[in-house]
Amino acid sequence: MGRKLLLEHAHIPDIHTYEVYRRHGGYRSVEKALKTMTPDEVVEEVKKSGLRGRGGAGFPTGMKWSFLAKPEGVPRYLLCNADESEPGTFKDRYLMQHLPHLLIEGMIVSSYALGANTSYIYIRGEYTWLVFHLERAIAEAYAAGWLGKNILGTGYSLDLYVSPGAGAYICGEETALIESLEGKRGNPRIKPPFPAVKGLWQCPTVVNNVETIAAVVPIVNDGGEEYAKIGIGRSTGTKLISACGNINKPGVYEIELGLPVEEFLYSDEWCGGIKRGKRLKACVPGGSSVPILPQYLITKTANGEQRLMTYESLADGGFVSGSMLGSGGFIVYDEDQCIVRNTWNFTRFYRHESCGQCSPCREGTGWMEKVLWRLENGQGKMSDIDLLVDIAKKIEGNTICPLGDAAAWPVASAIRHFRDEFEWHVREPKLCLERNYGLAEEKTPAAPVQTA
Amino acid sequence: MQAITSNGTPFRYSPQALAEVQSLTKKYPEGCGKSALLRALHIAQEENGGWLSVAAMDHVAEVLGLKPIEVYEVATFYSMYNLQPVGKYVLEFCHTGPCAIEGAERLIEYAQCKLGIRTGETTPDGMFTIKEVECLGACGYAPMMQVGEFYHEHLTEEKLDQFIEDCRAGRVNKGTWKMH
Ligand SMILES: Cc1cc2nc3c(=O)[nH]c(=O)nc-3n(C[C@H](O)[C@H](O)[C@H](O)COP(=O)(O)O)c2cc1C
Ligand code: SF4
Ligand code: FES
Numbered sequence: 001m002g003r004k005l006l007l008e009h010a011h012i013p014d015i016h017t018y019e020v021y022r023r024h025g026g027y028r029s030v031e032k033a034l035k036t037m038t039p040d041e042v043v044e045e046v047k048k049s050g051l052r053g054r055g056g057a058g059f060p061t062g063m064k065w066s067f068l069a070k071p072e073g074v075p076r077y078l079l080c081n082a083d084e085s086e087p088g089t090f091k092d093r094y095l096m097q098h099l100p101h102l103l104i105e106g107m108i109v110s111s112y113a114l115g116a117n118t119s120y121i122y123i124r125g126e127y128t129w130l131v132f133h134l135e136r137a138i139a140e141a142y143a144a145g146w147l148g149k150n151i152l153g154t155g156y157s158l159d160l161y162v163s164p165g166a167g168a169y170i171c172g173e174e175t176a177l178i179e180s181l182e183g184k185r186g187n188p189r190i191k192p193p194f195p196a197v198k199g200l201w202q203c204p205t206v207v208n209n210v211e212t213i214a215a216v217v218p219i220v221n222d223g224g225e226e227y228a229k230i231g232i233g234r235s236t237g238t239k240l241i242s243a244c245g246n247i248n249k250p251g252v253y254e255i256e257l258g259l260p261v262e263e264f265l266y267s268d269e270w271c272g273g274i275k276r277g278k279r280l281k282a283c284v285p286g287g288s289s290v291p292i293l294p295q296y297l298i299t300k301t302a303n304g305e306q307r308l309m310t311y312e313s314l315a316d317g318g319f320v321s322g323s324m325l326g327s328g329g330f331i332v333y334d335e336d337q338c339i340v341r342n343t344w345n346f347t348r349f350y351r352h353e354s355c356g357q358c359s360p361c362r363e364g365t366g367w368m369e370k371v372l373w374r375l376e377n378g379q380g381k382m383s384d385i386d387l388l389v390d391i392a393k394k395i396e397g398n399t400i401c402p403l404g405d406a407a408a409w410p411v412a413s414a415i416r417h418f419r420d421e422f423e424w425h426v427r428e429p430k431l432c433l434e435r436n437y438g439l440a441e442e443k444t445p446a447a448p449v450q451t452a
Numbered sequence: 453m454q455a456i457t458s459n460g461t462p463f464r465y466s467p468q469a470l471a472e473v474q475s476l477t478k479k480y481p482e483g484c485g486k487s488a489l490l491r492a493l494h495i496a497q498e499e500n501g502g503w504l505s506v507a508a509m510d511h512v513a514e515v516l517g518l519k520p521i522e523v524y525e526v527a528t529f530y531s532m533y534n535l536q537p538v539g540k541y542v543l544e545f546c547h548t549g550p551c552a553i554e555g556a557e558r559l560i561e562y563a564q565c566k567l568g569i570r571t572g573e574t575t576p577d578g579m580f581t582i583k584e585v586e587c588l589g590a591c592g593y594a595p596m597m598q599v600g601e602f603y604h605e606h607l608t609e610e611k612l613d614q615f616i617e618d619c620r621a622g623r624v625n626k627g628t629w630k631m632h
Contacts, residue, residue, distance in 0.1 A: 075481075087548045087587040118481075125494065125532050126588050128601040128627060161479040166490045166530035169586065183486035185529040201484055242592060244550045250592035288549060288587075329591070337553050345549045349586050355529075 002256040003230060005218040005238050006211070010098040016133070018140035021101040027146055029220040033109045034154045037220075042113035046216060048224030050236035055081055055172070055209030056287065056327040058311050061216075067196040068114055069204040077205045078116040079181065080107060080213055082123035082130075083165060083172035087288035087349060088329025091240035092210035094252040096123075096130050099214070100137035104160065106213035108146060109220050111158050114206055118159045121210075122177050125166040134162045169353035173401045174207040175199075176355065187355050188401035211240050231257035235310035239325070245283075245332035248272035261285070261307045261314075262299040264330075271332065278334035281439055282418075285314055286326020288346050289406035291413030292339070293323050295439075319413065335439040339421050340432075343414040344372035350407035361404040364395040368411055375422060378429030385422045389415055418442075454535040456524055458506040465515065469495050472631055473515055485516055489526055492516060493533060494629040502542060503534035531585060539574040539581040541619045541626070544598040547584045550591035559595050560584065562609050566616070579619065601627020 014020045021027075033042050047062030068076060080103065084092040096103055103121070111119045123131060138160055141147045149157045163181050165171045171180040175189035178200050199205025215237060219227045228236045235257040241264070244250045249272035255264060264270045265280070274280050283298045284290060299307055302321035307313050315322045333342065351365035368391050374380045392408035399405070415422060421437045465473060473492045477485035492512050493504060500508040504527050513523045527533045534542070545560045560582070564570055567580050574581045590596045593605035602625075604615060618624050 084589050085587060088550055088591050090589040090591055093589045124589070125490065125530070126585075126598060128494075128629065132632065163479070163487065164491055164494070166494065167532035167585070168530050180490070181487060182484070183489035183526065185525055201481065244591035244594065245553055250594075252592070331550050331591070333553065342549055342553065345547075345552050349548055352586060 002254070002259065003238065004254045005227075005230075006095065006099070006102065006214050006240065007252075007254040010094075016098060016100055016137065018101060018137070018144055021099070022144070026101055027105055027144075029105060029217045030108050030112075030146055031152065033112055033220050034152055034156055039113045039115055042109060042216075042220060045219055045224035046113070049215075049219045049227035050224075050231075050234060051212065051215055051219060051227065052235070052311065053209060054211035054215070054239065054328070056086065056289070058325065061208065061212055064196070064208075065114060065206060067194075068206055069197045070115065071204070075118065075203050076114055076116045077200045077203055078107065078111045078114050078119040079174075079177065079200065079205060079207045080119070080121040080210055081172060081174065081177060081207050082121050082127070082210045083169075083177060084127075084210070085124055085169040085172050085353075086327050086329055087346065088244055088284060088331040089242055089287050089327045090244075091242040091252050091328055093127060093130065094242070095210055095214060095240065096127075096134060100134050101141065102214045102217060103134070103210055104137055104141050104146070106216045107160055108141075108151070108158055110206075110208065110213050110216050111160075112156055113216075116206075117157055118161075120181060120200075121160070121162045122171070122181050123162060123164055124171070125164045128164070131162050131164050138162070168355075169349075170355045170401075170403060173403065176401070177207060178205065185355070187357055188403075190400055232308065232310050233312060235312060235325075239309070239328055241309070241328045241330050243271050243330040243332070245330075246275045246278065246334035246337070247332045248275050255309055257308075257310050259309045260299070261309055264309055265299065265332070271330075274332065274334050276334070278336065279439055280332065281335045281337055282333040282339065284323070284329070284331040284333075284410075286324045287329035288331070288349065289409060290324040290326040291319060291322070291409050292342075292417065293321075293413075294417040294442075297321050297417070319409070320416075323413070336436060338376070338436040339414055339418040340372065340376045340425050341436075343411055344369065344376050346410045347372050347407065350403065354403060354407070358399040358404065360395045360398045361407065364391050364404070365407050367391055368407070372411075375425050376432075378425065378432050380422075380426050380429075382423065382426050384426070385415060385419065454528065456504075456506055456509070456528065456535050457537075459537065461505065461507060463496070463500050463505060463508040463511050465496065465511065466499060469499055469630060470515065473512075477516070486518060486522070489516060489518070489523065490530070491629070493523070493527060497533060498629050502538045502540070503536060534583075537574070538583075539579050541579060541599055541624065542581045542583055544583045544585045544588075546586070546588050546590065546594070546596050546598075548587040548591075550587070551594040551596060554594035556595040559607060559609065559612065563612060566612070580616070599624070599626060601629075 052058040171186040176186040180186040195205040396408040476488035480487040
């Protein structure tokens with residue numbers, strides 16, 4: 001059993017209510033931070049903890065906080081990113097459902113550290129019931145004196161609000177989130193200026209993921225050094241993983257970073273192995289945007305080392321033979337799944353979600369979807385495969401926001417690892433409409449490549 | 453992107469909704485009331501039979517002190533806003549990867565055959581609309597659909613049959629965007 005820092009109390013009945021949450025030690029971190037620490041000391045603990053952003057990019061949170069500009073007389077804002085729309089990711093929803101007060105507690109301590117007196121939780125509109133769930137919890141926190149004016153008599157004041165979106169994956173990108181929170185279309189902004197200097201209403205702003213903010217609570221309670229003892233190297237602490245696809249036990253799990261992927265995938269404590277006794281074909285370990293890995297690169301790296309659930313180990317081999325931890329959306333494919341169809345499906349997603357500002361992303365995702373559709377339906381040409389690689393390359397790095405990259409990587413990695421399956425779709429235009437390319441037909445895994 | 457539509461029916465918020473929308477703007481600083489627009493549109497859509505007509509958007513603009521175009525450009529951007537009339541129950545099926553590999557596509561076909569409509573269409577009795585949407589953050593409980601405020605997960609043909617029957621019998625609660 002790994003240690004649980006966030007979900008330790010998630011199973012307790014009515015833990016979503018203030019009374020029960022408080023009885024189990026809730027809001028201790030607010031007392032500690034506001035009464036015994038300066039804001040800078042809180043930032044310092046977060047730095048020591050090594051906590052990295054749980055929204056996908058993995059940027060060190062303490063460092064991000066220290067970049068926040070602090071001009072005199074200008075308000076600063078902390079925004080919680082609860083947009084959670086990356087396919088395969090449903091961990092923030094779980095956390096907010098079971099432990100709304102943990103998020104509120106984290107928001108208070110983090111806002112204090114940043115000197116923010118008004119903070120917002122931007123949540124995807126489809127989580128309608130959670131909007132009200134959070135608002136009820138916030139009302140309880142106000143009533144108990146944890147929010148509002150002069151909290152605990154310390155002179156620190158904070159107002160916290162929930163602001164819903166209305167269905168747009170792109171609003172998870174932090175500058176699009178800010179635009180959306182301002183009541184506009186979710187078009188990402190050109191950076192610089194970065195939100196740390198000019199964010200919400202042109203004021204200095206920090207955007208953090210739900211899980212990142214929740215993790216600040218144990219960090220303040222137990223100290224950054226304690227937190228950093230969990231994990232391996234620069235991957236410290238615990239991480240929520242939402243596991244889905246063809247596995248026996250899909251769900252949200254809190255793991256200690258460093259857990260072997262093999263154990264996570266097969267142990268009954270976690271995913272419980274592949275459903276219906278099938279064999280494993282592929283895995284997307286960090287949400288739809290990260291490269292897909294074939295079965296022989298999931299539990300081991302190209303060098304034959306055990307693959308671990310850490311930022312570094314999952315990325316081992318770079319884009320040649322590695323992937324990314326990303327948002328922790330762990331999608332598992334069994335032998336019956338069609339890689340071409342899945343790649344088409346994801347590309348359709350990115351085409352639909354592109355905000356349309358940059359031509360490489362707007363046009364490129366559309367073209368990739370068309371070409372993948374004809375490949376999947378037995379109307380493709382051999383040259384289509386390289387055409388896809390070429391389009392992906394032209395999108396990558398040429399756009400305002402990383403959605404372009406997120407659309408390009410799944411296509412490029414699927415072709416890199418499953419080119420034979422794409423070729424089969426061209427060679428067998430009739431057969432590919434009847435059945436999928438089986439595991440047994442796959443070429444023997446290429447000889448291990450050197451790590452990039 | 454869908455075109456905006458007018459069906460000639462006027463729209464005004466109910467007094468309760470109007471008061472709520474006006475209070476929403478207080479969550480944001482002086483002069484930043486536009487931030488309430490997304491939620492104001494959710495409430496308008498609910499009170500306008502599940503979709504946003506030009507009249508509904510114009511009314512929201514008036515209440516929030518915005519130009520109509522500021523409302524149209526937002527309403528046309530976000531996928532939760534319906535710009536055409538819809539049925540009483542909008543069945544929003546997730547069709548993204550993780551749901552697809554757990555049978556979402558077959559289930560959507562089943563729903564289409566059962567109701568005799570394609571995605572985007574409404575049954576002639578005005579009861580059901582089928583909508584396909586992208587990942588709703590329920591991937592581990594696939595396949596799934598959303599109807600109103602609620603998620604229906606681990607969906608099967610039998611569960612869908614039962615749900616449709618419950619809708620017809622008036623036993624289904626869609627939830628609300630108004631304070632509750
Ligand atoms: C297209 C796109 C979608 C994103 N979606 C989310 C999201 O749903 N939730 C999230 O926390 N971060 C998302 N991110 C990452 C955010 O831009 C940002 O890096 C993150 O919220 C920072 O918080 P963190 O440092 O705590 O991870 C997304 C990024 C991109 C480019
Ligand atoms: S990369 Fe795509 S989503 Fe991002 S700003 Fe450009 S067009 Fe919009
Ligand atoms: S893919 Fe259907 S809910 Fe995520």
